[in-house]
Amino acid sequence: xxxxxxxxxxxxxxxxxxxxxxxLVLSAFSxxxxxxxxxxxxxxxxxxxxxxxxxxxxxxxxxxxxxxxxRGVRFRVTDGKSDIAxxxxxxLPDLFxxxxxxxxEGKLRGDGTxxxxxxxxxxxxxxxxxxxxxxxxxxxxxxxGAGPGGPTRGAAxxxxxxxx
Numbered sequence: 001x002x003x004x005x006x007x008x009x010x011x012x013x014x015x016x017x018x019x020x021x022x023x024l025v026l027s028a029f030s031x032x033x034x035x036x037x038x039x040x041x042x043x044x045x046x047x048x049x050x051x052x053x054x055x056x057x058x059x060x061x062x063x064x065x066x067x068x069x070x071r072g073v074r075f076r077v078t079d080g081k082s083d084i085a086x087x088x089x090x091x092l093p094d095l096f097x098x099x100x101x102x103x104x105e106g107k108l109r110g111d112g113t114x115x116x117x118x119x120x121x122x123x124x125x126x127x128x129x130x131x132x133x134x135x136x137x138x139x140x141x142x143x144x145g146a147g148p149g150g151p152t153r154g155a156a157x158x159x160x161x162x163x164x
Contacts, residue, residue, distance in 0.1 A: 038138075040082040042108070049110050055084060056103040057136070064098055077102060077114075079136060086114045093121035 001009075036054045037045065060083055063076035072089045075098075086104055096102070096119065104116035 038079040039084045043082045054105045061098045088116040095121045
């Protein structure tokens with residue numbers, strides 16, 4: 001083999017290795033990608049069943065129903081136009097209550113129920129996750145500078161996850 005062919009073979013082998021590594025990285029990234037939806041967007045776009053997504057909005061009034069074991073809870077998340085039933089089995093944040101902002105991460109079941117594995121709650125009265133605030137602005141339910149219990153702007157969420 002000539003010197004020129006050896007270099008060409010090594011270069012080709014290096015390019016194949018680089019391509020394989022890139023494919024593995026992109027595959028891992030795609031598996032960990034989580035999209036955010038408001039209840040209205042979820043109803044319109046019909047996200048894939050069993051695909052990991054985040055939903056956000058306000059906890060609908062009179063919708064929180066705790067199960068008998070004290071850990072499980074059912075509630076509805078609304079953006080003012082549409083709502084979705086959420087089931088969560090875990091310890092809820094202390095600030096979790098009706099009328100407050102919430103972001104839940106999990107999977108949509110075939111029956112339209114959202115099974116949450118993580119619930120992010122409002123941190124204080126000056127906080128609303130940016131995605132939720134944008135969805136509420138689009139629906140017309142945004143209240144700039146509202147007091148405790150009302151949606152306002154802010155910068156951080158307190159994550160609570162089952163098993164963490």
